[in-house]
Amino acid sequence: MKTVKFINGIGAEITLTTDSEPFLMEKFSQSTGATQYTIKGSGQDGTKFIENTLNESDVTVKLSVIGNSNDEYMRYTNQVRRIFNPKLGQGYFVYNDGEKDLKLTCVPDKVFFPEEVGRIAGKGIISLTAHDPYWHELLETKEEIALWVGDFEFDFLNGLQIPEEGIIMGHRELSLIVNCPNDGDGEAGMIIEFRALATLTNPSLRNVNTQEYVKIIKTMVAGEIIRVNTHFAEEDVEMELNGVTSNAFNYIDEDMTFLKLYQGDNLFRYDAETGLDNLIVNIYRQNKYLGV
Template sequence: MEKVIFINSKGQSIQLGNDGPYVLTKIEGTGAVNANIQSQKSPYQDGVTYLGNTLEARSIPIEIMILGENGSDIAIKRNKLLQIFNPKLDQGRLIYEFGNIKREIKAISELAPVFPHAGTFNDTMQEGLIQLYCPDPFFKDVVETKEETAVWRGAFEFPLELVEEGIEMGYREPSLIVNIFNQGDVPCGMKIQFKALATAVNPLLFNVNTREYFKINKTMTAGEIITVTTHFQNKRVELNKNGVISNAFQYIRDYNITFLQLDVGDNLLRYDADEGIDNLEVTIHYTPQYLGV
Protein backbone atom coordinates (compact mmCIF):
# COMPACT_ATOMS: atom_id res chain seq x y z
CA MET A 1 0.00 0.00 0.00
CA GLU A 2 1.29 3.44 -0.99
CA LYS A 3 0.26 6.66 0.75
CA VAL A 4 1.56 10.21 0.55
CA ILE A 5 0.99 13.04 3.02
CA PHE A 6 2.22 16.52 2.13
CA ILE A 7 2.46 19.26 4.76
CA ASN A 8 3.31 22.69 3.37
CA SER A 9 5.22 25.47 5.15
CA LYS A 10 1.94 26.95 6.48
CA GLY A 11 1.01 23.64 8.16
CA GLN A 12 -1.74 22.78 5.65
CA SER A 13 -1.79 19.08 4.78
CA ILE A 14 -3.35 16.68 2.33
CA GLN A 15 -3.35 12.89 1.97
CA LEU A 16 -3.05 11.00 -1.31
CA GLY A 17 -3.78 7.30 -1.13
CA ASN A 18 -6.12 4.50 -2.19
CA ASP A 19 -9.18 6.24 -0.80
CA GLY A 20 -10.84 9.39 -2.11
CA PRO A 21 -11.19 12.16 -2.64
CA TYR A 22 -7.52 12.34 -3.73
CA VAL A 23 -6.45 8.97 -5.14
CA LEU A 24 -2.75 8.33 -5.72
CA THR A 25 -2.37 6.73 -9.14
CA LYS A 26 1.39 7.05 -9.73
CA ILE A 27 4.50 8.38 -8.01
CA GLU A 28 8.06 8.39 -9.33
CA GLY A 29 11.45 9.54 -8.09
CA THR A 30 11.33 7.86 -4.68
CA GLY A 31 14.23 5.54 -5.53
CA ALA A 32 16.73 6.62 -8.14
CA VAL A 33 18.76 9.79 -7.62
CA ASN A 34 21.49 10.97 -9.98
CA ALA A 35 25.12 11.08 -8.88
CA ASN A 36 27.53 13.75 -10.10
CA ILE A 37 30.93 12.07 -10.57
CA GLN A 38 33.94 14.27 -9.81
CA SER A 39 37.13 13.42 -11.70
CA GLN A 40 40.28 14.91 -13.20
CA LYS A 41 42.46 14.05 -16.19
CA SER A 42 46.20 14.56 -16.66
CA PRO A 43 47.93 14.93 -20.03
CA TYR A 44 48.36 11.57 -21.81
CA GLN A 45 46.37 9.80 -19.06
CA ASP A 46 44.19 6.90 -20.11
CA GLY A 47 40.80 7.36 -18.56
CA VAL A 48 40.37 9.73 -15.62
CA THR A 49 41.19 9.85 -11.91
CA TYR A 50 38.15 9.44 -9.71
CA LEU A 51 37.89 12.10 -6.99
CA GLY A 52 34.47 11.52 -5.51
CA ASN A 53 30.81 12.16 -6.14
CA THR A 54 27.83 14.16 -4.97
CA LEU A 55 24.13 13.48 -5.33
CA GLU A 56 21.89 15.78 -7.34
CA ALA A 57 18.58 17.20 -6.17
CA ARG A 58 15.58 14.90 -6.53
CA SER A 59 12.36 15.41 -8.55
CA ILE A 60 9.17 13.59 -7.55
CA PRO A 61 6.24 13.68 -10.01
CA ILE A 62 2.89 12.54 -8.59
CA GLU A 63 -0.21 11.65 -10.59
CA ILE A 64 -3.60 11.66 -8.84
CA MET A 65 -7.31 11.32 -9.54
CA ILE A 66 -9.73 13.66 -7.77
CA LEU A 67 -13.14 12.19 -6.98
CA GLY A 68 -16.10 14.55 -6.52
CA GLU A 69 -19.87 14.61 -6.38
CA ASN A 70 -20.33 17.21 -9.10
CA GLY A 71 -18.52 19.93 -11.01
CA SER A 72 -18.68 22.41 -8.14
CA ASP A 73 -17.24 19.84 -5.72
CA ILE A 74 -14.40 19.06 -8.14
CA ALA A 75 -13.63 22.79 -8.41
CA ILE A 76 -13.39 23.10 -4.60
CA LYS A 77 -11.02 20.12 -4.38
CA ARG A 78 -8.86 21.48 -7.19
CA ASN A 79 -8.60 24.79 -5.39
CA LYS A 80 -7.46 23.01 -2.20
CA LEU A 81 -4.63 21.36 -4.14
CA LEU A 82 -3.60 24.74 -5.57
CA GLN A 83 -3.45 26.23 -2.06
CA ILE A 84 -1.42 23.39 -0.54
CA PHE A 85 1.00 22.90 -3.45
CA ASN A 86 1.61 26.62 -3.95
CA PRO A 87 5.07 27.11 -5.55
CA LYS A 88 5.44 30.47 -3.78
CA LEU A 89 5.55 28.78 -0.36
CA ASP A 90 8.72 27.56 1.33
CA GLN A 91 9.73 23.90 1.55
CA GLY A 92 7.21 21.49 3.00
CA ARG A 93 7.38 17.87 4.18
CA LEU A 94 6.50 14.93 1.95
CA ILE A 95 5.78 11.81 4.03
CA TYR A 96 5.80 8.64 1.94
CA GLU A 97 4.55 5.27 3.16
CA PHE A 98 5.32 2.09 1.26
CA GLY A 99 4.40 -1.13 3.04
CA ASN A 100 5.78 -0.94 6.56
CA ILE A 101 8.29 1.79 5.69
CA LYS A 102 7.49 5.42 6.49
CA ARG A 103 9.96 8.19 5.61
CA GLU A 104 9.93 11.87 4.80
CA ILE A 105 11.74 14.35 2.61
CA LYS A 106 11.67 18.13 2.27
CA ALA A 107 10.04 19.26 -0.97
CA ILE A 108 8.71 22.31 -2.78
CA SER A 109 6.37 22.54 -5.76
CA GLU A 110 8.14 23.21 -9.04
CA LEU A 111 4.88 24.44 -10.55
CA ALA A 112 1.24 24.72 -9.58
CA PRO A 113 -0.75 21.45 -9.90
CA VAL A 114 -1.73 20.65 -13.47
CA PHE A 115 -5.30 19.52 -14.29
CA PRO A 116 -5.62 17.96 -17.77
CA HIS A 117 -9.00 18.01 -19.51
CA ALA A 118 -11.20 15.46 -17.77
CA GLY A 119 -13.19 14.44 -20.88
CA THR A 120 -16.47 12.69 -20.14
CA PHE A 121 -15.74 12.55 -16.37
CA ASN A 122 -15.90 16.33 -16.03
CA ASP A 123 -18.32 16.36 -13.09
CA THR A 124 -17.08 13.49 -10.93
CA MET A 125 -13.43 12.76 -11.75
CA GLN A 126 -10.43 14.96 -12.48
CA GLU A 127 -6.85 13.93 -13.22
CA GLY A 128 -4.05 15.93 -11.65
CA LEU A 129 -0.25 16.18 -11.84
CA ILE A 130 1.93 17.45 -8.98
CA GLN A 131 5.63 18.12 -9.57
CA LEU A 132 7.84 18.33 -6.48
CA TYR A 133 11.50 19.34 -6.19
CA CYS A 134 13.70 18.13 -3.32
CA PRO A 135 16.95 20.15 -2.88
CA ASP A 136 18.16 17.62 -0.29
CA PRO A 137 17.86 14.20 -2.02
CA PHE A 138 17.80 12.10 1.17
CA PHE A 139 14.73 10.55 2.73
CA LYS A 140 14.76 10.50 6.53
CA ASP A 141 12.97 8.74 9.35
CA VAL A 142 9.83 10.59 10.39
CA VAL A 143 10.68 10.24 14.10
CA GLU A 144 14.05 11.39 15.44
CA THR A 145 16.09 8.77 17.36
CA LYS A 146 17.28 9.62 20.87
CA GLU A 147 20.19 7.96 22.68
CA GLU A 148 21.08 8.67 26.31
CA THR A 149 24.39 8.17 28.10
CA ALA A 150 24.48 8.81 31.86
CA VAL A 151 21.03 9.80 33.12
CA TRP A 152 19.04 9.69 36.34
CA ARG A 153 16.38 6.96 36.47
CA GLY A 154 13.34 7.39 38.67
CA ALA A 155 12.76 4.61 41.21
CA PHE A 156 9.83 6.11 43.11
CA GLU A 157 6.52 4.40 42.35
CA PHE A 158 3.15 3.55 43.83
CA PRO A 159 1.90 1.65 45.72
CA LEU A 160 4.49 2.88 48.20
CA GLU A 161 5.58 0.82 51.19
CA LEU A 162 7.93 2.54 53.64
CA VAL A 163 10.64 0.39 55.16
CA GLU A 164 12.96 1.08 58.08
CA GLU A 165 16.12 1.41 55.98
CA GLY A 166 14.43 3.89 53.63
CA ILE A 167 13.65 3.75 49.92
CA GLU A 168 15.53 4.71 46.78
CA MET A 169 14.01 7.73 45.04
CA GLY A 170 16.23 7.41 41.96
CA TYR A 171 19.63 6.25 40.77
CA ARG A 172 22.24 7.32 38.26
CA GLU A 173 22.75 4.95 35.36
CA PRO A 174 26.30 5.65 34.17
CA SER A 175 27.57 4.78 30.70
CA LEU A 176 30.62 6.70 29.53
CA ILE A 177 30.53 5.04 26.10
CA VAL A 178 27.44 4.59 23.94
CA ASN A 179 27.24 2.74 20.64
CA ILE A 180 25.00 4.49 18.12
CA PHE A 181 24.03 2.42 15.10
CA ASN A 182 23.29 4.52 12.03
CA GLN A 183 21.05 2.29 9.91
CA GLY A 184 20.89 4.84 7.08
CA ASP A 185 22.68 4.70 3.73
CA VAL A 186 25.00 7.68 4.30
CA PRO A 187 26.63 9.46 7.26
CA CYS A 188 24.42 11.95 9.10
CA GLY A 189 24.76 14.82 11.55
CA MET A 190 23.31 14.85 15.05
CA LYS A 191 22.20 17.05 17.92
CA ILE A 192 24.29 16.66 21.10
CA GLN A 193 22.84 17.97 24.35
CA PHE A 194 25.02 18.53 27.42
CA LYS A 195 23.03 19.19 30.60
CA ALA A 196 24.77 20.19 33.84
CA LEU A 197 23.24 18.90 37.09
CA ALA A 198 25.96 20.77 39.02
CA THR A 199 29.31 22.30 38.05
CA ALA A 200 30.92 20.60 35.02
CA VAL A 201 34.08 21.94 33.37
CA ASN A 202 34.75 21.73 29.62
CA PRO A 203 32.41 18.91 28.48
CA LEU A 204 33.52 16.85 25.51
CA LEU A 205 32.22 14.15 23.16
CA PHE A 206 34.82 11.82 21.62
CA ASN A 207 34.45 9.42 18.68
CA VAL A 208 36.40 6.31 19.69
CA ASN A 209 36.54 5.01 16.09
CA THR A 210 37.80 8.13 14.30
CA ARG A 211 39.57 9.85 17.26
CA GLU A 212 37.66 13.05 16.46
CA TYR A 213 36.07 15.11 19.22
CA PHE A 214 33.96 18.16 20.00
CA LYS A 215 34.85 20.16 23.12
CA ILE A 216 33.16 23.12 24.81
CA ASN A 217 35.48 25.41 26.80
CA LYS A 218 33.10 26.50 29.51
CA THR A 219 32.39 25.86 33.16
CA MET A 220 28.74 24.85 33.12
CA THR A 221 26.61 25.50 36.18
CA ALA A 222 23.56 23.61 37.43
CA GLY A 223 20.64 23.76 35.03
CA GLU A 224 22.59 24.97 32.00
CA ILE A 225 22.10 23.10 28.72
CA ILE A 226 24.39 23.39 25.71
CA THR A 227 23.09 21.97 22.44
CA VAL A 228 25.47 21.28 19.54
CA THR A 229 23.97 20.69 16.07
CA THR A 230 26.34 19.12 13.52
CA HIS A 231 24.12 18.79 10.43
CA PHE A 232 25.55 19.92 7.08
CA GLN A 233 24.66 23.61 6.46
CA ASN A 234 23.04 23.73 9.92
CA LYS A 235 25.90 23.82 12.43
CA ARG A 236 24.97 25.53 15.69
CA VAL A 237 26.06 25.80 19.32
CA GLU A 238 23.40 27.18 21.68
CA LEU A 239 23.24 27.79 25.42
CA ASN A 240 19.98 27.43 27.33
CA LYS A 241 20.25 29.27 30.64
CA ASN A 242 17.07 29.68 32.67
CA GLY A 243 15.03 29.20 29.52
CA VAL A 244 16.90 31.91 27.56
CA ILE A 245 18.62 30.53 24.45
CA SER A 246 21.72 32.29 23.10
CA ASN A 247 24.54 31.69 20.64
CA ALA A 248 27.42 29.80 22.31
CA PHE A 249 30.02 29.65 19.54
CA GLN A 250 32.34 31.76 21.72
CA TYR A 251 32.98 28.68 23.85
CA ILE A 252 34.54 26.83 20.89
CA ARG A 253 38.24 27.69 21.27
CA ASP A 254 39.89 24.45 20.18
CA TYR A 255 40.70 24.58 16.46
CA ASN A 256 41.11 20.80 16.32
CA ILE A 257 37.45 20.09 17.12
CA THR A 258 35.16 18.42 14.59
CA PHE A 259 31.41 18.76 14.15
CA LEU A 260 31.02 15.01 14.54
CA GLN A 261 29.09 12.92 12.03
CA LEU A 262 27.64 9.45 12.48
CA ASP A 263 29.12 6.98 9.99
CA VAL A 264 26.98 4.22 8.54
CA GLY A 265 26.86 1.34 11.04
CA ASP A 266 28.37 1.40 14.53
CA ASN A 267 29.67 4.58 16.16
CA LEU A 268 31.33 4.43 19.59
CA LEU A 269 31.00 7.79 21.34
CA ARG A 270 32.45 8.66 24.74
CA TYR A 271 31.65 11.75 26.79
CA ASP A 272 34.06 13.38 29.23
CA ALA A 273 34.81 16.59 31.15
CA ASP A 274 37.90 18.13 32.75
CA GLU A 275 36.01 18.24 36.06
CA GLY A 276 32.57 17.17 37.28
CA ILE A 277 31.90 14.37 34.80
CA ASP A 278 29.35 12.86 37.19
CA ASN A 279 27.38 16.10 36.98
CA LEU A 280 26.70 15.72 33.25
CA GLU A 281 23.75 14.27 31.39
CA VAL A 282 24.37 13.73 27.68
CA THR A 283 21.75 12.90 25.07
CA ILE A 284 22.23 12.46 21.33
CA HIS A 285 19.48 12.95 18.75
CA TYR A 286 19.85 11.86 15.12
CA THR A 287 17.83 10.98 12.03
CA PRO A 288 19.24 8.40 9.57
CA GLN A 289 19.28 9.36 5.87
CA TYR A 290 18.32 7.03 3.02
CA LEU A 291 18.82 7.00 -0.75
CA GLY A 292 15.17 6.14 -1.32
CA VAL A 293 12.14 4.16 -0.26
Protein backbone atom coordinates in the same frame (compact mmCIF):
# COMPACT_ATOMS: atom_id res chain seq x y z
CA MET B 1 -2.49 1.29 3.92
CA LYS B 2 0.19 3.58 2.55
CA THR B 3 -0.45 7.31 2.74
CA VAL B 4 1.51 10.34 1.57
CA LYS B 5 0.65 13.69 3.10
CA PHE B 6 1.95 16.99 1.70
CA ILE B 7 2.17 20.01 3.99
CA ASN B 8 2.90 23.30 2.22
CA GLY B 9 4.76 26.41 3.30
CA ILE B 10 1.81 27.89 5.20
CA GLY B 11 0.78 24.64 6.91
CA ALA B 12 -2.13 23.63 4.65
CA GLU B 13 -2.09 19.92 3.87
CA ILE B 14 -3.56 17.21 1.66
CA THR B 15 -3.50 13.42 2.09
CA LEU B 16 -3.03 11.09 -0.88
CA THR B 17 -3.83 7.39 -0.49
CA THR B 18 -3.74 4.35 -2.75
CA ASP B 19 -7.34 3.28 -2.14
CA SER B 20 -9.42 6.20 -0.90
CA GLU B 21 -11.24 8.98 -2.75
CA PRO B 22 -11.20 11.82 -3.65
CA PHE B 23 -7.39 11.92 -4.01
CA LEU B 24 -6.05 8.62 -5.31
CA MET B 25 -2.27 8.41 -5.66
CA GLU B 26 -1.44 6.30 -8.70
CA LYS B 27 2.33 6.80 -8.77
CA PHE B 28 5.02 8.49 -6.70
CA SER B 29 8.45 8.60 -8.34
CA GLN B 30 11.76 10.15 -7.34
CA SER B 31 14.83 10.44 -9.55
CA THR B 32 18.22 11.34 -8.05
CA GLY B 33 21.49 11.65 -9.93
CA ALA B 34 25.03 12.36 -8.80
CA THR B 35 27.88 14.68 -9.75
CA GLN B 36 31.22 12.89 -10.08
CA TYR B 37 34.54 14.55 -9.31
CA THR B 38 37.56 13.19 -11.15
CA ILE B 39 41.10 14.16 -12.07
CA LYS B 40 43.02 13.47 -15.27
CA GLY B 41 46.79 13.42 -15.59
CA SER B 42 48.86 14.24 -18.65
CA GLY B 43 48.82 11.24 -20.98
CA GLN B 44 46.37 9.35 -18.75
CA ASP B 45 43.71 7.20 -20.37
CA GLY B 46 40.38 7.89 -18.73
CA THR B 47 40.16 9.64 -15.38
CA LYS B 48 40.63 8.85 -11.70
CA PHE B 49 37.51 8.94 -9.57
CA ILE B 50 37.79 11.14 -6.46
CA GLU B 51 34.29 11.33 -5.01
CA ASN B 52 30.69 12.12 -5.88
CA THR B 53 27.80 14.07 -4.39
CA LEU B 54 24.08 13.59 -4.86
CA ASN B 55 22.13 16.16 -6.83
CA GLU B 56 18.63 17.34 -6.03
CA SER B 57 15.78 14.92 -6.76
CA ASP B 58 13.01 15.28 -9.34
CA VAL B 59 9.74 14.17 -7.75
CA THR B 60 6.60 13.33 -9.72
CA VAL B 61 3.18 12.53 -8.31
CA LYS B 62 0.45 11.12 -10.55
CA LEU B 63 -3.01 11.08 -9.02
CA SER B 64 -6.68 10.75 -9.82
CA VAL B 65 -9.21 13.20 -8.44
CA ILE B 66 -12.79 11.93 -8.16
CA GLY B 67 -15.93 13.94 -7.43
CA ASN B 68 -19.67 13.35 -7.53
CA SER B 69 -20.26 16.29 -9.87
CA ASN B 70 -18.32 18.64 -12.08
CA ASP B 71 -18.49 21.37 -9.42
CA GLU B 72 -17.10 19.00 -6.80
CA TYR B 73 -14.36 17.80 -9.15
CA MET B 74 -13.33 21.39 -9.92
CA ARG B 75 -13.30 22.20 -6.21
CA TYR B 76 -11.00 19.26 -5.53
CA THR B 77 -8.59 20.10 -8.37
CA ASN B 78 -8.45 23.73 -7.24
CA GLN B 79 -7.64 22.47 -3.76
CA VAL B 80 -4.71 20.49 -5.18
CA ARG B 81 -3.47 23.60 -7.02
CA ARG B 82 -3.66 25.71 -3.86
CA ILE B 83 -1.85 23.15 -1.73
CA PHE B 84 0.93 22.68 -4.30
CA ASN B 85 1.24 26.39 -5.15
CA PRO B 86 4.91 26.94 -6.12
CA LYS B 87 4.80 30.50 -4.74
CA LEU B 88 4.50 29.10 -1.22
CA GLY B 89 8.05 27.77 -1.39
CA GLN B 90 9.21 24.68 0.47
CA GLY B 91 6.78 22.13 1.84
CA TYR B 92 7.26 18.50 2.72
CA PHE B 93 5.85 15.04 2.16
CA VAL B 94 5.23 12.68 5.07
CA TYR B 95 5.16 8.99 4.12
CA ASN B 96 3.53 6.40 6.37
CA ASP B 97 3.20 2.67 5.72
CA GLY B 98 2.13 1.62 9.21
CA GLU B 99 5.71 0.95 10.31
CA LYS B 100 7.66 4.14 9.68
CA ASP B 101 7.15 7.85 9.12
CA LEU B 102 9.57 9.59 6.75
CA LYS B 103 9.78 13.22 5.64
CA LEU B 104 10.94 14.67 2.28
CA THR B 105 11.26 18.44 1.83
CA CYS B 106 10.23 19.67 -1.64
CA VAL B 107 9.40 22.76 -3.65
CA PRO B 108 6.45 22.38 -6.09
CA ASP B 109 7.28 23.24 -9.70
CA LYS B 110 4.15 22.52 -11.72
CA VAL B 111 0.59 21.20 -11.34
CA PHE B 112 -1.38 20.02 -14.37
CA PHE B 113 -5.04 18.97 -14.62
CA PRO B 114 -7.25 18.87 -17.72
CA GLU B 115 -10.14 21.30 -17.33
CA GLU B 116 -12.79 19.78 -19.54
CA VAL B 117 -16.38 20.88 -18.84
CA GLY B 118 -18.56 18.13 -17.41
CA ARG B 119 -15.78 16.08 -15.84
CA ILE B 120 -16.38 14.42 -12.49
CA ALA B 121 -12.99 12.67 -12.42
CA GLY B 122 -9.58 13.25 -13.95
CA LYS B 123 -5.88 12.54 -13.69
CA GLY B 124 -3.29 15.09 -12.70
CA ILE B 125 0.49 15.39 -12.55
CA ILE B 126 2.47 17.29 -9.91
CA SER B 127 6.18 17.99 -10.37
CA LEU B 128 8.43 18.98 -7.47
CA THR B 129 12.13 19.40 -6.65
CA ALA B 130 13.72 17.99 -3.49
CA HIS B 131 16.91 20.01 -2.99
CA ASP B 132 17.80 17.61 -0.18
CA PRO B 133 17.27 14.22 -1.87
CA TYR B 134 16.99 12.25 1.40
CA TRP B 135 13.90 11.11 3.26
CA HIS B 136 14.46 11.85 6.95
CA GLU B 137 12.91 9.99 9.85
CA LEU B 138 10.09 12.15 11.15
CA LEU B 139 10.76 11.37 14.81
CA GLU B 140 14.11 11.69 16.54
CA THR B 141 15.76 8.76 18.31
CA LYS B 142 17.20 9.67 21.70
CA GLU B 143 20.39 7.97 22.90
CA GLU B 144 21.28 8.50 26.57
CA ILE B 145 25.00 8.07 27.20
CA ALA B 146 25.42 9.23 30.78
CA LEU B 147 22.43 9.29 33.07
CA TRP B 148 21.14 8.62 36.54
CA VAL B 149 18.74 5.71 36.97
CA GLY B 150 16.10 5.90 39.70
CA ASP B 151 16.15 3.10 42.31
CA PHE B 152 13.62 4.50 44.79
CA GLU B 153 10.34 2.69 45.41
CA PHE B 154 8.17 1.84 48.40
CA ASP B 155 5.07 -0.13 49.39
CA PHE B 156 2.07 2.19 49.20
CA LEU B 157 0.04 -0.10 51.46
CA ASN B 158 2.54 -0.06 54.33
CA GLY B 159 3.78 3.48 53.80
CA LEU B 160 7.32 4.80 53.55
CA GLN B 161 9.82 3.64 56.18
CA ILE B 162 13.34 5.07 56.11
CA PRO B 163 16.02 2.93 57.80
CA GLU B 164 18.88 4.52 59.74
CA GLU B 165 21.36 3.78 56.97
CA GLY B 166 19.19 5.75 54.52
CA ILE B 167 17.70 4.88 51.13
CA ILE B 168 19.43 4.66 47.74
CA MET B 169 17.46 7.01 45.49
CA GLY B 170 19.33 6.17 42.28
CA HIS B 171 22.61 5.09 40.75
CA ARG B 172 24.96 6.32 38.08
CA GLU B 173 25.20 4.22 34.92
CA LEU B 174 28.83 3.13 34.57
CA SER B 175 29.05 3.00 30.77
CA LEU B 176 30.89 5.94 29.20
CA ILE B 177 30.34 4.71 25.64
CA VAL B 178 27.24 4.36 23.48
CA ASN B 179 26.75 2.98 19.97
CA CYS B 180 24.60 5.10 17.66
CA PRO B 181 24.09 2.91 14.57
CA ASN B 182 23.24 4.66 11.33
CA ASP B 183 21.14 2.24 9.29
CA GLY B 184 20.28 4.86 6.69
CA ASP B 185 21.62 5.57 3.22
CA GLY B 186 23.88 8.49 4.03
CA GLU B 187 25.92 10.38 6.60
CA ALA B 188 23.67 12.20 9.08
CA GLY B 189 23.95 14.99 11.61
CA MET B 190 22.65 14.99 15.17
CA ILE B 191 22.00 17.17 18.20
CA ILE B 192 24.36 16.58 21.13
CA GLU B 193 23.04 17.72 24.49
CA PHE B 194 25.29 18.27 27.53
CA ARG B 195 23.37 18.63 30.83
CA ALA B 196 25.00 19.66 34.11
CA LEU B 197 23.67 18.27 37.40
CA ALA B 198 26.29 20.34 39.26
CA THR B 199 29.45 22.23 38.37
CA LEU B 200 31.69 20.68 35.69
CA THR B 201 34.23 21.92 33.16
CA ASN B 202 34.86 21.38 29.45
CA PRO B 203 32.44 18.59 28.47
CA SER B 204 33.23 16.62 25.32
CA LEU B 205 32.04 13.79 23.08
CA ARG B 206 34.50 11.76 20.98
CA ASN B 207 34.09 9.25 18.15
CA VAL B 208 36.11 6.27 19.43
CA ASN B 209 37.03 5.05 15.93
CA THR B 210 37.86 8.30 14.13
CA GLN B 211 38.95 10.34 17.19
CA GLU B 212 36.89 13.28 15.93
CA TYR B 213 35.35 15.17 18.81
CA VAL B 214 33.07 17.94 20.02
CA LYS B 215 34.31 19.94 23.00
CA ILE B 216 32.96 22.93 24.88
CA ILE B 217 35.49 25.11 26.71
CA LYS B 218 33.30 26.32 29.56
CA THR B 219 32.45 25.77 33.21
CA MET B 220 28.87 24.56 33.37
CA VAL B 221 26.71 25.07 36.45
CA ALA B 222 23.80 23.07 37.85
CA GLY B 223 20.80 23.09 35.49
CA GLU B 224 22.74 24.41 32.50
CA ILE B 225 22.23 22.75 29.10
CA ILE B 226 24.43 23.10 26.01
CA ARG B 227 23.17 21.78 22.66
CA VAL B 228 25.41 21.25 19.64
CA ASN B 229 23.63 20.90 16.29
CA THR B 230 25.77 19.07 13.70
CA HIS B 231 23.19 18.80 10.88
CA PHE B 232 24.59 19.97 7.53
CA ALA B 233 24.10 23.72 6.96
CA GLU B 234 22.52 24.00 10.44
CA GLU B 235 25.68 23.80 12.57
CA ASP B 236 25.08 25.74 15.77
CA VAL B 237 25.76 25.79 19.52
CA GLU B 238 23.37 27.18 22.11
CA MET B 239 23.14 27.15 25.88
CA GLU B 240 20.13 27.27 28.16
CA LEU B 241 20.00 28.29 31.82
CA ASN B 242 16.99 29.26 33.93
CA GLY B 243 14.78 29.21 30.84
CA VAL B 244 16.98 31.66 28.90
CA THR B 245 18.61 30.47 25.66
CA SER B 246 21.65 32.18 24.17
CA ASN B 247 24.34 31.60 21.54
CA ALA B 248 27.34 29.57 22.74
CA PHE B 249 29.35 29.27 19.53
CA ASN B 250 32.28 31.15 21.08
CA TYR B 251 32.79 28.32 23.62
CA ILE B 252 33.70 25.60 21.11
CA ASP B 253 37.20 24.14 20.99
CA GLU B 254 38.95 25.50 17.90
CA ASP B 255 40.10 22.04 16.79
CA MET B 256 36.76 20.25 17.26
CA THR B 257 34.60 18.78 14.50
CA PHE B 258 30.83 18.91 14.16
CA LEU B 259 30.47 15.15 14.50
CA LYS B 260 28.49 13.16 11.96
CA LEU B 261 26.88 9.74 12.11
CA TYR B 262 28.62 7.58 9.52
CA GLN B 263 26.84 4.59 8.00
CA GLY B 264 27.14 1.59 10.30
CA ASP B 265 28.21 1.69 13.95
CA ASN B 266 29.26 4.93 15.65
CA LEU B 267 30.86 4.55 19.08
CA PHE B 268 30.91 7.72 21.17
CA ARG B 269 32.58 8.36 24.52
CA TYR B 270 31.77 11.34 26.73
CA ASP B 271 34.15 13.13 29.10
CA ALA B 272 34.69 16.27 31.17
CA GLU B 273 37.92 17.68 32.60
CA THR B 274 36.31 18.04 36.04
CA GLY B 275 32.96 16.96 37.47
CA LEU B 276 32.44 14.00 35.14
CA ASP B 277 29.84 12.46 37.47
CA ASN B 278 27.78 15.66 37.14
CA LEU B 279 27.41 15.30 33.37
CA ILE B 280 24.47 13.83 31.45
CA VAL B 281 24.82 13.45 27.67
CA ASN B 282 21.99 12.82 25.19
CA ILE B 283 22.16 12.39 21.42
CA TYR B 284 19.14 13.06 19.19
CA ARG B 285 19.39 11.58 15.71
CA GLN B 286 17.37 10.81 12.59
CA ASN B 287 18.45 8.39 9.87
CA LYS B 288 17.87 9.37 6.26
CA TYR B 289 17.03 7.30 3.19
CA LEU B 290 17.09 7.66 -0.59
CA GLY B 291 13.65 6.05 -0.99
CA VAL B 292 10.64 4.78 0.91
